[in-house]
Amino acid sequence: MRRASRKRSTLANRAIAASAALILGGGGLLAVNVYASAGEGWSNPEPAQSGQLRNTGQQMSTIDCPEVANDLPQEVPDSARQEVDRELAALDSQITDAYKRFADSKEQIAQDPNLAQNAILGPLKDKRLASIDRIAVAFDRVAERPQGLESLAPCALRADDNGGVGDDGQDGGDNGDGQGDNAGQDNGQDGDQGGDQGADQGGDQGGDQGDGNGDGGQNNGNGGQAGNGPNAADFVDIQSVQPNVQQPPQQRGASRGQFVTNCGTNENGKFNPDNVIVAPGVSNGAHHMHDYVGNQANDAFASDDDLARGQTTCQNQGDKSTYYWPVLRLQNGQNEADANADGGGKDSNVGEIQTPTEVSLKFVGSPVSKVTAMPRFLRIITGDAKAFTNGDANANASWSCTGFEDRQLKDKYPICPEGSQVVRTFNFQSCWDGQNTDSANHRTHVAFAQDNGACPNGFRAIPQLVQRIVYDVPPGPGFAVDSFPEQLHKPGTDHGDFINVFNSRLMKKVVACVNEGRQCT
Numbered sequence: 199m200r201r202a203s204r205k206r207s208t209l210a211n212r213a214i215a216a217s218a219a220l221i222l223g224g225g226g227l228l229a230v231n232v233y234a235s236a237g238e239g240w241s242n243p244e245p246a247q248s249g250q251l252r253n254t255g256q257q258m259s260t261i262d263c264p265e266v267a268n269d270l271p272q273e274v275p276d277s278a279r280q281e282v283d284r285e286l287a288a289l290d291s292q293i294t295d296a297y298k299r300f301a302d303s304k305e306q307i308a309q310d311p312n313l314a315q316n317a318i319l320g321p322l323k324d325k326r327l328a329s330i331d332r333i334a335v336a337f338d339r340v341a342e343r344p345q346g347l348e349s350l351a352p353c354a355l356r357a358d359d360n361g362g363v364g365d366d367g368q369d370g371g372d373n374g375d376g377q378g379d380n381a382g383q384d385n386g387q388d389g390d391q392g393g394d395q396g397a398d399q400g401g402d403q404g405g406d407q408g409d410g411n412g413d414g415g416q417n418n419g420n421g422g423q424a425g426n427g428p429n430a431a432d433f434v435d436i437q438s439v440q441p442n443v444q445q446p447p448q449q450r451g452a453s454r455g456q457f458v459t460n461c462g463t464n465e466n467g468k469f470n471p472d473n474v475i476v477a478p479g480v481s482n483g484a485h486h487m488h489d490y491v492g493n494q495a496n497d498a499f500a501s502d503d504d505l506a507r508g509q510t511t512c513q514n515q516g517d518k519s520t521y522y523w524p525v526l527r528l529q530n531g532q533n534e535a536d537a538n539a540d541g542g543g544k545d546s547n548v549g550e551i552q553t554p555t556e557v558s559l560k561f562v563g564s565p566v567s568k569v570t571a572m573p574r575f576l577r578i579i580t581g582d583a584k585a586f587t588n589g590d591a592n593a594n595a596s597w598s599c600t601g602f603e604d605r606q607l608k609d610k611y612p613i614c615p616e617g618s619q620v621v622r623t624f625n626f627q628s629c630w631d632g633q634n635t636d637s638a639n640h641r642t643h644v645a646f647a648q649d650n651g652a653c654p655n656g657f658r659a660i661p662q663l664v665q666r667i668v669y670d671v672p673p674g675p676g677f678a679v680d681s682f683p684e685q686l687h688k689p690g691t692d693h694g695d696f697i698n699v700f701n702s703r704l705m706k707k708v709v710a711c712v713n714e715g716r717q718c719t
Contacts, residue, residue: 257308258355260426260684261297261322262587263289266330266350267639271337274638278336280479282638285329285336287477290682292329293353294485294545296322297684300355301426301546319353326351356587358686360431426546427686428611433675436612441604446565446651453563454715457661457708461491461512461521463554469525471541472498475577475640475695482540484583486524486547486680491557493520493699502575505699514719516704521559523624523694524583524680525551526669546683555619556668561661563712564628565651571705572660572698577636578644580626581693586685592641595692596623600668609690613674620669620677624694628662629653661712665694 267286274282300307300318307314330347337343448454468490477483480498490496495508510518527534527549534551536542563569585593590608597607598621599614606623614620627644634643645657653659671677678687685691700708711718 257304257357258300258314259358260356260587260686261293261300261318261353262356262684263293263322263326263353264350265584265588266326266333266347268588269344269347269350270333270638271341271344272638272642275337275340277340281336282333283476283478284480285333287480287483288329289326290477290483290485292322292325294683296353298546301683314355319355322353323351326353358427358429359586360429426683428675428678428688430675432611432687432689433613434607434610436599436602436605436607436614436618439602439605439607439612443604443606446647446649448565449651451567452565453568453659453713455563455712455717457561457711457718459512459514459517459519459559459561460719461510461517461557461559463557464489464491464511465553466511467553468494468496469536469541469551470497471545472496473695474498474500474520475579475636475697482545484524485541485545485682486583487536487541487551488522488680488695489525489551489554490520490522491559493518493697496520496522496697505575505697508699514704516701518699518701520697520699521665521694523622523665523667524692526620526622526671526677526679527551528671528677530676541680547680547687549678552669552671552677554667555670556666558664558666560664561708561712562664563661564647564653564659567652567659568713569628569659569661569709570630571709572630572700573635574698574700574702574705575635576630576644576660576698577640578626578663578696578698579640579693580624580696581691583682583691583693584685585690586681586688590690593690594624595690596625597621597689597692598623607689609688611675611677611689616673618673620671622667622669622679622692624663624665624667624692626663626665626694626696628659629657630660631656632658661708663696665696 266289270282296318300314303313303317307318327348330351334343334347469487470490471482471484471487472480473484473488474496478498483498492510492512493505493508494510495504500508505518505520508518512518525547527547529549532550533548534542537548538544541547581594582588582590582592585595593608595608597610597612598605599612599618600621601618602612602614603621603623612620627646629645629647631643631645637643645654647653647659669677679689679692681687681691698705707718710716
C-alpha cells in the first residue's frame with residue numbers, strides 16, 4: 199500500500215491555522231467542556247427508535263445494538279466455540295450492512311422515520327434473532343442453553359453524542375463536525391465554505407472531491423472523510439488539558455524492572471481486517487484495518503501452531519508474539535490502495551494509512567508484588583472497538599502528545615502543538631486468572647490491577663505490556679483510527695491486541711528482569 203508522506207507542507211500550516219481557529223474561536227469553549235468529561239467516560243443515552251431524538255430534532259447518526267458476547271456464559275464449550283465465534287462475527291457483519299443501508303437512506307429517514315424501522319431495524323432484528331438462536335443451539339448441544347439472549351436482538355438508532363454527523367449539509371455547520379468544517383471556524387457557514395476549510399486542513403483534494411454540503415459519499419467536504427466521523431468535537435487542544443496521570447506508589451516487594459522488545463513499526467506494511475482473537479476463521483472479522491508487528495503469520499485462520507512457526511519482525515527471535523492495533527489514517531482526500539477493499543473503503547475507512555514514527559513495546563512489573571510468567575498463547579485485548587455504542591466499561595483508550603504525556607485523553611483525539619507528535623498508549627491488563635489463555639468474551643481471564651496496584655482475588659500479577667505508538671501527523675483535526683463503521687471513528691474505540699508467543703526461555707528472562715529490577719532487551 200502507498201505510504202503517507204512525512205514531509206510537512208502547506209497542509210501543516212493550514213492545519214495549524216484551522217486548529218487555532220478551533221481552539222480560539224467557537225472551539226475554545228469546546229476544549230474546556232471536552233476536558234471536563236474526558237476522564238468520565240462516554241454518555242450513553244437511551245437510544246431512540248425513530249429517525250430523530252425526541253424533542254431535540256437531533257438527527258440520528260448510527261445504529262446501536264446490544265453486545266451479545268457480553269451476555270454469554272463465562273465459558274464456551276470447546277465443541278461449540280467455532281460456531282459461536284462464527285455467529286458473533288456474523289452479528290457484526292449484520293450491523294455493518296445495516297449501517298450502510300442506513301447511511302444511504304438518511305435523507306429519506308429524516309422525512310419518514312418509519313422507514314428506519316421497516317427497512318433497516320426490523321430486518322436487522324430478524325437476522326440477529328436467527329444468529330442468536332444458532333448460538334443458543336450450539337450451547338444446547340453440549341451444555342446448558344443460555345437464557346434471555348433473544349432480548350438482545352433489537353437495535354436502535356442513536357445520535358452522535360458530540361452532535362451532528364455533517365452529512366446533511368445542516369447539522370455540520372451547527373456542530374463543527376464532519377461536513378468539511380472540522381476547523382470549526384464559523385458554525386454558521388454554509389457547506390461550500392465548510393468544504394473549503396476541510397480541504398485546507400485535511401488535504402487539497404477534500405473540497406474538490408466533496409460537494410460542500412456534506413453528502414459527498416466517500417470523500418465529503420472534510421477532505422477524505424468517509425462521511426461517518428470523526429467530527430470537530432472529537433478533538434481537543436492538549437495544552438488545555440490539565441495533568442491527570444496518577445500511578446500507585448511502589449511498595450516493598452514491587453517488581454521494578456522492565457523488558458523491552460523491539461519489533462519495528464510495521465515498515466513492511468502488514469495489514470489485514472481480520473481478528474484472530476475475536477473472529478477466528480472469519481475474513482474481515484474486524485471491519486477495519488490492523489497494523490501488525492511481531493508475528494507475520496497472523497490472519498484470521500492462524501492457529502497456535504501457525505503462530506509458533508511464523509516469522510517475526512522482533513529483533514529477539516525468541517519473541518514471536520503478535521501485536522496489532524487499528525491503523526491511523528490521515529483523512530486528506532488521498533485514498534490508500536484499500537479504498538475499495540474490505541476493512542478499507544468498503545467499511546468506511548478512508549485516507550492514507552500512517553506508518554508510526556516509533557513503536558515501543560515494554561513489559562513492566564507490579565507496584566506491589568513480583569510477577570509470574572504469562573502462559574504461551576495467552577490472548578489479551580485492551581480497550582473496546584465498540585465503546586461508542588457499548589459505553590466505557592471496557593474502554594481503555596489513551597491519547598496524548600509528545601511532551602504532554604502526563605495528560606491523557608480517553609474519548610478525544612489530541613490537537614498537538616507544532617513540533618509535538620500524536621501518541622497512542624495501551625496499558626494492557628496485568629493480572630491473569632492462572633488457568634485460561636482466553637475466555638468467551640476474551641476479557642474475564644485477565645484483569646486490570648486495582649487502584650492500589652494489587653490484582654483482584656483469584657488473579658496473579660504478570661508482566662504488563664505497555665504499548666506506545668507515535669505518529670507525525672499535521673497539527674489539528676484531520677486524522678482518525680479505523681473502526682467498525684457504526685462506531686463513527688470515535689477515539690474512545692481505540693484498542694490493542696496481543697498474543698503471547700514468547701518461547702519459555704525468553705519468558706523466564708522477562709520475569710527475572712522485571713522481578714529483579716533490571717532493564718533488559
